[in-house]
Amino acid sequence: MSLDLRLRHRFGAFTLDLAFAAPDGVTALYGHSGAGKSTIINAIAGLVRADEGRIAIGGRVLQDSASGLWVPTHRRKVGYVFQDARLFPHMSVRQNIGYGAAAVADPSTVVDLLGIGALLDRRPGSLSGGEAQRVAIARALMSEPEILLMDEPLASLDPARKAAILPYLARLRDEARLPILYVSHALEEVAQLANTLVIIKDGRVLANGPVADLLSDPGLARHVGIRGAGAVIEARIARHHDDGLTELSAAGGPLFVPALSGEVGQALRLRIEAQDVMLSLDRPHGMSALNVMAGHVTQVRSGEGPGVLIQLSVGDEGAKLLSRITRRSADALNIRVGMPLFAVVKTVAVAPGDIGPIGNT
Incomplete structure (x- = not known):
């Protein structure tokens, strides 16, 4: 209906x-x-x-x-x-x-x-x-x-x-x-x-349109609120670790988030804010952030201020991720459509309120 x-x-x-x-x-x-x-x-x-x-x-x-x-x-x-x-x-x-x-x-x-x-x-x-x-x-x-x-x-x-x-x-x-x-x-x-x-x-x-497509569209960010702009990706609970983290299986690789109560295998959707996503030309090493996803640039959009929104496609299914960085950083990295990049997300940046079940339908 x-x-x-x-x-x-x-x-x-x-x-x-x-x-x-x-x-x-x-x-x-x-x-x-x-x-x-x-x-x-x-x-x-x-x-x-x-x-x-x-x-x-x-x-x-x-x-x-x-x-x-x-x-x-x-x-x-x-x-x-x-x-x-x-x-x-x-x-x-x-x-x-x-x-x-x-x-x-x-x-x-x-x-x-x-x-x-x-x-x-x-x-x-x-x-x-x-x-x-x-x-x-x-x-x-x-x-x-x-x-x-x-x-x-x-x-x-x-x-x-x-x-x-x-x-x-x-x-x-x-x-x-x-x-x-x-x-x-x-x-x-x-x-x-x-x-x-x-x-x-x-x-x-x-x-x-589909919520994941619209929330990850840089062109719509100012209409949903530039500070709240972010992408929605799907994942499944892969493992609960003894150190208070839950490991998720997601597009682009494993994601670690603060401990969740769901069962292994449960499907979830996560909202990751663009301001919490850092970018790197090479796979980073020797840092505290646990979450690194490989992808390539699909959109670059400059705002009226010092910020730039970068849309990435990550994983084999092409899930969309959004990153908000300064124009100075984007110029220093020479970011352009099609180039490969690594997205870095701090574990504690994904709040429990931004994670919800998908269901079995």
Whole structure:
């Protein structure tokens, strides 16, 4: 099932005019405040009636301005999760997730998926922020929606609670088998969760495609934030070492990261920030950094300041890596497209919050 959307909507001096498709899994909507992201998901939910456009989920049309078709909000089969959980304070968790549930919905599946079995008899006031958001997601899923809309669902959580809920969202992505539209300003969430990325700028689609391709594109770095620019690569846990490191099998060779709790063989995706990647003409020796990957240059892009973004292709499968260095360093190394280079990444530079499971789908 997929979402197909084309919208044109004017409010004040701002015009939203865009089209994109979202497949099963997580499609992240990314852009600065005021770009139009919330308007998009509100239009899908039926909370905003776009001036023109067509919205269809799995072939079922929710709006078609050409024919005048408009499906009311309560008949759209849309699940919506907001920044704050918006649970009913006078109801237990069990009652909250049952509110508005489809008649045939099985709560046990959703309860197990989100790990809220121990919370069922508690009231919302006794829940942590992360627990409350898991309950809100469960309530949305119990309506058996055809699409799940999530509007910055982790924005109000501190880093520890955000890290605790991300694995549940990854399970939801891999097991729910429905399109999830996920609005976020946090690149670590996008990199961990999203299959597809849609970058919105001034009401238009600036870029749309696989998250690994877009986040490693030097040409898009200024739109996602130059300091947060980085690549997403896939790896598997190869071995846990006694000195507190986990060895990963990745494109370009082994990668060592701080100890992970996953089992050997588990598939992961890692976000490596461009500012944490050093470059060398020769394979380095006699240094503290453990991670060295061989590759060749595929793009070189200079910024307005002193920095240069270098895109590398590493490994036999051509995984993309991004490095941000000074123009002076790039000139000293005479970096050009096609030349071989070695990328060096400090082990502690890959934070646990930048590593997430891929799943078995």
